[in-house]
Amino acid sequence: MDKRSNVLKKITLIAIIIFTFSVGSLFSDGIEFNIRYYDKKIYFPNSSIFVKAEITNNSAESYRFKLADARVFNLDFEVKTLQNRKIKHSEDYKIQKNPDNPVFFREITLAPGEQFSFVENLSRYVENFETGVYVVNALFYPELNRGINPEVFTSNSLNLSVRPPAGVPELAARIDEDTGEILRRNPIPPDAVVDFLLTARQKSQWEKFLLYIDVEQLMLKSIEREKVYLRLSEEDRRAMVEEYRNELKMEVADETIVLIPDEYTIKKTEYTPEKGKVLAELKFQYPGYKEIKEYTYYLHRKDRIWYVYNYDVRNMGTE
Numbered sequence: 001m002d003k004r005s006n007v008l009k010k011i012t013l014i015a016i017i018i019f020t021f022s023v024g025s026l027f028s029d030g031i032e033f034n035i036r037y038y039d040k041k042i043y044f045p046n047s048s049i050f051v052k053a054e055i056t057n058n059s060a061e062s063y064r065f066k067l068a069d070a071r072v073f074n075l076d077f078e079v080k081t082l083q084n085r086k087i088k089h090s091e092d093y094k095i096q097k098n099p100d101n102p103v104f105f106r107e108i109t110l111a112p113g114e115q116f117s118f119v120e121n122l123s124r125y126v127e128n129f130e131t132g133v134y135v136v137n138a139l140f141y142p143e144l145n146r147g148i149n150p151e152v153f154t155s156n157s158l159n160l161s162v163r164p165p166a167g168v169p170e171l172a173a174r175i176d177e178d179t180g181e182i183l184r185r186n187p188i189p190p191d192a193v194v195d196f197l198l199t200a201r202q203k204s205q206w207e208k209f210l211l212y213i214d215v216e217q218l219m220l221k222s223i224e225r226e227k228v229y230l231r232l233s234e235e236d237r238r239a240m241v242e243e244y245r246n247e248l249k250m251e252v253a254d255e256t257i258v259l260i261p262d263e264y265t266i267k268k269t270e271y272t273p274e275k276g277k278v279l280a281e282l283k284f285q286y287p288g289y290k291e292i293k294e295y296t297y298y299l300h301r302k303d304r305i306w307y308v309y310n311y312d313v314r315n316m317g318t319e
């Protein structure tokens with residue numbers, strides 16, 4: 001029995017070592033590195049595939065790392081087929097990663113509980129994808145990827161499905177991250193629309209968030225944008241709306257509507273057959289306090305679907 005017990009102990013110890021090693025790539029002294037799709041959609045061979053990299057400090061102390069202007073010195077991707085064939089780096093990546101290039105960087109400090117994230121186009125790191133299914137991992141180098149055996153974190157894995165080229169424009173190929181179904185608008189009431197978009201924003205699901213927003217009308221809130229818009233051709237107007245849509249996703253336009261609430265409450269809803277108004281209380285978490293804002297969302301109805309086309313914000317203090 002003693003011999004068998006010793007064998008079991010050794011097996012248990014080996015299992016613990018293996019588990020610790022595998023988890024250690026994701027977590028190191030409370031530092032977590034994860035990736036997720038920034039704007040998940042149906043991908044085709046020539047699609048841009050945006051991935052959001054997140055570094056989270058779950059430790060009790062501040063964490064410092066270097067962030068290079070050229071992200072290739074911080075980030076790399078490992079992409080493999082289901083047959084375990086590794087996809088090669090792109091020429092663009094190799095040119096940027098040239099060791100003769102100077103590396104400019106800044107120091108980033110994360111306090112306990114803070115997170116830093118940035119978005120990169122996976123398609124710029126690897127060769128063009130063929131139709132098929134892939135597994136994607138990211139590598140993060142906090143002290144930059146230069147020299148021998150640099151410090152590195154390995155992310156979680158993402159499944160990537162690349163479909164055959166289709167005649168449907170890529171902009172229409174949006175999918176539900178929760179169900180995998182193509183997103184479709186439903187004739188739900190105004191309060192349900194606001195609830196839907198706020199929940200989507202909390203999950204950083206951009207296509208769901210924008211599904212019931214009249215992006216064109218929201219853009220035209222700006223008098224300056226409206227002046228430019230009215231001088232454009234129909235084709236250029238569509239391009240301007242799409243550019244504004246991307247600015248919303250990058251959080252560089254209408255920053256107030258894209259803020260992520262920690263919690264929210266729908267307080268009041270009013271609507272006629274064509275116009276609606278929804279009052280909601282949103283709370284935003286900051287270190288040591290919560291900021292409370294009251295949002296009024298204005299909606300109009302087109303083809304049985306309610307869309308948010310405008311909003312107001314009122315500060316309500318803190319708690």
